[in-house]
Amino acid sequence: MTEHSIGPLSPGGPILLVGAGKMGGALLDGWLAGGLDPALVAVVDPGLPPDVAERLSAQGVILAPEPGNLPPPAAILFAVKPQMAADALPSVAGFVSPDTVVVSILAGTTLKTLRSGLPNGAAVVRTMPNTPASVGRGITACVAGEGVSAAQRALADRLLQACGEVVWVDDEALIDAVTGVSGSGPAYVFLMAESLARAGVAAGLPPDLAGKLARATVEGAGELLHRSPETPETLRKNVTSPNGTTAAALGVLMAADGLDPLLERAVAAATARSRELAG
């Protein structure tokens, strides 16, 4: 369930999703749960599993449209794997009209690459969402390419807000580091739950109990962070009694070779990979 309602939206044309996998599908679910009329939504994805196609079709979503039988889309959400971009861009290009805004979520794929595969002067927004979008709790960072109008930017913003928060940056180069922090970031948190469970087993707990405790701890800490106005630092200090158990653990995690340098290397690796994907 999304917390975000996009309510009645008259985008001036359909919204076309190209690539309805994990991220594209999450955005689509967010739009439908947020109140977007399914008759205004079209999906192109040759790999759509039959059960998903059946569900979408039953909801009234238009499947596998051709440029000739779909009115010019107000927005095209481009959500294939970066490695499929070159193959898929021509089919996106076929749907682009002068008023269409193309919103890409492809890691690494630059505005320049996207624009080079689309009709001259196409309006393109490059974004980086994350998988908590599937529960309406994502965060997406966006950068608008040349010629994107205020109305096109507002439409992109509204579509992405169906799945969580949206922030805009002016400098496209920041999107690689955004990818390293929030795009890939949920995986680091899930790994934390896995690692904490393994550490619990190493400390003598039965695996089932360690897994349950670790999962509930990550869930609960995330929810507390969500609901509390306090900073992460204050919430951490609230757990830490002087000379107590947490202080003992934090002595390890906050040491010179602790979590900071490890995460710095991890985020730098993701950022570098995002730049590499640009080719």
Ligand SMILES: NC(=O)C1=CN([C@@H]2O[C@H](COP(=O)(O)OP(=O)(O)OC[C@H]3O[C@@H](n4cnc5c(N)ncnc54)[C@H](O)[C@@H]3O)[C@@H](O)[C@H]2O)C=CC1
């Ligand atoms: N999974 C994640 O956490 C995030 C992914 N992204 C980006 O989202 C994009 C999609 O990633 P996922 O959803 O994880 O991948 P996915 O593999 O789940 O989805 C890709 C979808 O594209 C479809 N597809 C392949 N070729 C196509 C074509 N020519 N035309 C239309 N559809 C086609 C596939 O059938 C598949 O359903 C990637 O570019 C990735 O960089 C961005 C932020 C987070």
Ligand SMILES: O=C(O)[C@@H]1CCC=N1
């Ligand atoms: O791993 C990836 O390349 C994508 C982009 C951010 C999250 N998943």
